[in-house]
Structures are given as structure tokens and as C-alpha cells.
Amino acid sequence: MTRARTKESQNQSQWDAYTERGGTTLGPWSSNIWRHDPRHLGFLLARYKFCAKMLEGKKSVLEIGCGDAMGLPVLLQTVGSVHGVDFEPLVLEDAARRLKREGVSGCRLSVADLTRRPVPGRYDAAYSLDVIEHIPERLERRFVGNIVRSLTPQGVLILGTPNITAQRYASPASRAGHINLKSGPDLRRLLSAYFDNVFLFSMNDEVVHTGYGPMAHYLIAMGAGRKRRS
Secondary structure (H helix, E strand, O other): OOOOOOOOHHHHHHHHHHHHHOOOOOOHHHHHHHHHOOHHHHHHHHHHHHHHHHOOOOOEEEEEOOOOOOOHHHHOOOOOEEEEEEOOHHHHHHHHHHHHHOOOOOEEEEEOOOOOOOOOOOEEEEEEEOOHHHOOHHHHHHHHHHHHHOEEEEEEEEEEEEEHHHHHHOOHHHHHHOOOOEOHHHHHHHHHOOEEEEEEEEEEOOEEEOOOHHHOOEEEEEEEEEOOOO
């Protein structure tokens, strides 16, 4: 059988890989985004890119709330290894199959609930995107505290969450699930209980900046310099 040929030779390897291996399959969460609001995938990947740039060179990194592991390969471009945890076993099982099929190495996935206990081991850094707003306020200190307990003394933590000022623009599904939204000062206060240094960033669409917090749709806080009592 004659192999199909692309008009431009530099495209041939991409076509061959596609016909031999098939297209990449998205997980349940990212597939839903693609079907209902595909531009949001760009925003999501930009958040992971920010984490990858900030944590570049770290040997071991923990992702809390990795979901279907959409962003995990982005981090693996700059860090040594990533341990992704989530409390949805079905989603993790599906993610593990997809990552194995794609030949993604340097990562592992496991079920964990950080409102109950820390993840065993010590990590150079941790990040958690779009999770804290789902944690009841009465459990948020336990959640963050358990993350910090898994960090080395020099460890860094990045938390990303929608801004409470953007709630009026959220979808009905988001409003139902976002039970603990934060403002910039709220997020700074939360991390300041565990870190000597907290750096706050604003984000609109895929652009991360240091602009006026109340006008940001999304907030990212980075804590560094663990307090001794944390």
C-alpha cells in the first residue's frame, strides 16, 4: 500500500506519527472544556506554563488536584518529576492509561485527599490550580497545612484560584462548585500563615501580570520561605 504523502516534506513525520499512533485523547475534564469553551484550554495551559516557568529546575514537584492530568506534561518540560494527586479514582485511572499510551515518563498518580492527611514524602515544590475554591472554608487551613507538610524547608507552593470579584461572570456550574472564593488579600493572608514571603499575581485570560487585583479574573499566589512552625 502506497504511503500517503504530504505536499511539504517537513510535514511528513507529523502525518506518519498521527496515522501510526492516532491522535492524542483528552481526559474527561479537558474534553468537556474543549466541547463547551475551547478557548478556556488556552487559559488553563497558560496557568500550567506559569507554574512550569516558576518551578524550573525543581527535582520533585507535587500537584494537588491534577484532575485528568492535562497540564502535567507541561511541568515535565522543566522539572525532574511530578507526583499528581486527586481524590477522583476514575479520573486518575483514565489519566494513567493515557499518559502511558503517550509514553509520558517522570510522573506518577495517586489518590489523596489533602483535607485529611498530607501526601507521604518530601517535595521541592507544590502547586494547586482551581482547587482551593472547592474546599470548605473550615477545612482550608488543614488543606494548605497538609500541603506544606509535604514540602522541604526550602519548598515553594503555588495556589491558583478564580477571583471572588469575577463571580458575577461565572457559569451556573462554576457558581455551584466554587464555595470558597478568595480575593487577593484573602489569598495572601492564607499563605502568609505558612510562608515568610508571598508573591501575588493577577491573570486575565492567558496573561499573567501584577496589575490591579480586583480587576483580575484569576489570582495566583506563590509562597516561599516556610515558617518554622508551619
